[in-house]
Amino acid sequence: MKVLHRYVAREIIGAVIFALVAFLALFAFFDLIGELPQVGRGNYKLQHAFLYVTMGLPGYVYDLMPIAALIGSIYTLAQLAAKSEFTIMRASGLSTGMAGWMLARVGIVLVLITFLFGEFIAPASSAMAEKWKLQAQGASVSQEFRTGLWTKDVVRENGLVGETVGTRFLNVREVTPTGRLQQVKLYEFDKEFRLTAVVTAAYADYRDQNVWRLADVVETSFATNATDITATVSTKSMPTKELVSEITPNILSVLFADPDRMSAYGLAMYTRHLAENNQTTERYQIAFWKKLFYPFAVLVMMALALPFAYLHFRAGGVSLKIFIGIMIGVSFQLLNSLFSHLGLLNTWPPLATAVLPSMTFLLIAIGSLWWVQKH
Known part of the structure; x- marks a missing residue:
């Protein structure tokens, strides 16, 4: 037989x-x-x-x-x-x-x-x-979008761990084939969805371990309190700034990929990211x-x-x-x-x-x- x-x-x-x-x-x-x-x-x-x-x-x-x-x-x-x-x-x-x-x-x-x-x-x-x-x-992978690429992230007390203290929206004009983010804008909100900061950068490079290095940074902060509706606005410029985020190049690549062409591991990772951001x-x-x-x-x-x-x-x-x-x-x-x-x-x-x-x-x-x- x-x-x-x-x-x-x-x-x-x-x-x-x-x-x-x-x-x-x-x-x-x-x-x-x-x-x-x-x-x-x-x-x-x-x-x-x-x-x-x-x-x-x-x-x-x-x-x-x-x-x-x-x-x-x-x-x-x-x-x-x-x-x-x-x-x-x-x-x-x-x-x-x-x-x-x-x-x-x-x-x-x-x-x-x-x-x-x-x-x-x-x-x-x-x-x-x-x-x-x-x-x-x-070409770049996001140049066909009129307003660039948008994605959502959470802000935690200690980077990737700790209690969630707010929400961050990321806007990128272009993503180059090498993974560099061009013309970056960050909008950060607290738990009550009050705007706390707006950060702009000429570009951002991924440095590993969920860290992005922003270059030519301008950060505008809004300080508010519960008793006074007026806001104190402060602006500062920095040559570089490190940003800890759950957003990684792998997650960004999902936004342009066909889900049927992704691996099960990549799909599970991105699904978890979406669930965490509601x-x-x-x-x-x-x-x-x-x-x-x-x-x-x-x-x-x-x-x-x-x-x-x-x-x-x-x-x-x-x-x-x-x-x-x-x-x-x-x-x-x-x-x-x-x-x-x-x-x-x-x-x-x-x-x-x-x-x-x-x-x-x-x-x-x-x-x-x-x-x-x-x-």
Whole structure:
């Protein structure tokens, strides 16, 4: 039986790799066509476009792995059925449970690969690709916003620890590809939302450990008390000033990133930041749970492929099954995206929103397998 498992696993993995490479080539071609109009902006040349498209391929590996697993499994099982090899396996004692376990062993490997790409490789390569593209074009990541970038922070007694004493709003005109913040404005409020200080700086550089160094600083302070509505205003200029903030370059990068291209760790970190600042988190919670459960869609897709081994077609049967598999894979991707938007609009629980598409297709797989066994 071990020889049989190795034989089927080798055939499935080969077919999955072939399907995945075909999809990657197709998507890379379309992305390259989309990048061609931007060639010539600044120093952005054709080789930069090729590099940008190549760096985006790990993200497609993560997105397309379930579909590739479905098509590769269907192709392998359809070939075995067409050549009566699967019938011989069943006659030799291969039960449906054993066949399912045979596919699951291959699926677990593909799940781990998908998780690796989604959590580590794709987020890093996508961020690096965007950074290189902006550097080549001489652009900044926030220049398309009319008023710059806005984000919210909390002010604590001792920097990052201690009691919350106020709220800080950060406005940045531009964020350069190197992470420098240009034309910075800070508006600080106390617990009663009274303005206590306005700080402007020419730029800010991150110094590690949640510390930003502001340069060419002008700080205007407003001193108020409960009995006197008049305010004492004082202004001072400083060449530099260090600011301790929960805002980090990683958090700022989230504001420009597609949540589906972020890692689960990055999503969890940013969701916690939003929750601490009393901001809505539903979109990022849905993306977080999808990031955790999406790799297991590979197992669901392979479960959907198993019933095809029990359907015996001769001429044209393999092509028809592959076409059906492509339609199932496309339907899964559409339903997965649809549920994300419906869950956000209808405030469904994020966990349920992320799991429902996979559970729906898993029930279809179980029902299909029961039907083919009975007929």
